[in-house]
Amino acid sequence: MGYLEGMFRNVNDFFNAWDYESKATLKVFRELTDASLAQKVRPEGRSLGFLAWHITTTLSEMMSAAGLAVHVTTEDQPVPATAATIAGTYEKGAKAVADAVRASWTDAQLTDTIPMYGEMWTKAGVLSALIGHQCHHRGQMTVLMRQAGLRVPGVYGPSKEEWAAMGMAPQP
Numbered sequence: 819m820g821y822l823e824g825m826f827r828n829v830n831d832f833f834n835a836w837d838y839e840s841k842a843t844l845k846v847f848r849e850l851t852d853a854s855l856a857q858k859v860r861p862e863g864r865s866l867g868f869l870a871w872h873i874t875t876t877l878s879e880m881m882s883a884a885g886l887a888v889h890v891t892t893e894d895q896p897v898p899a900t901a902a903t904i905a906g907t908y909e910k911g912a913k914a915v916a917d918a919v920r921a922s923w924t925d926a927q928l929t930d931t932i933p934m935y936g937e938m939w940t941k942a943g944v945l946s947a948l949i950g951h952q953c954h955h956r957g958q959m960t961v962l963m964r965q966a967g968l969r970v971p972g973v974y975g976p977s978k979e980e981w982a983a984m985g986m987a988p989q990p
Contacts, residue, residue, distance in 0.1 A: 825946040828925040832945045833916060839949050840912035842973040843873065846956055847908055849968050850901035857966040866962040870904045871897040873952045877911035880951070883934055884944045886918040919945070 826832045847870055855867030864872075874891060881888035890911035898904050928942040939947070960970045970977045981987065 826928060826942040829919060829923055829928065830925075832919060832942075835949060836912070836916055836919075836945075839952065840908075840915075843952055843956055844905060844909055844912070845971045846959060846963075846973070847901065847905040849963065849971055850904070851966075851968065852900050854963065854966040854968055855897065855899075855901060855904075857962045859962065859965070864958075865897070866959060866966065867897045867901075867904065869955050869959050869962070870901075870908070871895075873955050874904060874908040874911055876948070876951060877908070877915050880944065880948055881915055881918060884932055884941065886915075886922055888914045888918050890914055915948070 826835070850866065850870060855865060855870070857866040858864065875893045875895065878888050878890045879893050888911065891907055898907070923941055928940060928945075930941050931938040932941060932944070933939075934944060934947075956973070963970050969979050972980045976984065
């Protein structure tokens with residue numbers, strides 16, 4: 819896991835990061851339209867809906883693999899037809915992740931190692947990977963959102979639309 823293992827020294831650090839990151843992901847999901855879910859870079863590529871649903875199903879999959887009871891949906895469920903269903907399921911899942919960590923893991927346990935995907939990860943590393951995974955795919959989604967003509971919300975700073983709303987020129 820490398821650098822990810824040291825990202826969280828206590829569960830409160832995770833809760834602070836998760837609160838921001840899950841809200842940012844939901845902000846992106848809420849800009850999706852039902853028609854945009856089919857947007858792809860190329861015909862054989864992943865669709866915008868697939869990526870959003872993959873982020874959502876990973877909440878249950880990864881946390882269950884780590885021994886936490888987070889049962890919102892499963893990987894084998896097809897991508898829903900509506901953006902609202904994806905966003906609503908993600909929102910429930912994000913809350914379930916926080917609730918499960920709060921109920922089951924302590925600061926002292928974050929350095930415990932557990933088997934994950936054929937390797938041994940610390941629990942802190944699992945939490946870091948969960949956030950990194952969704953940030954990675956959220957970034958992919960913003961490219962597809964631009965191609966689909968959707969508004970892209972700012973996550974770590976204003977988007978071009980948000981710069982314009984502030985009366986400022988978009989940053990190059």
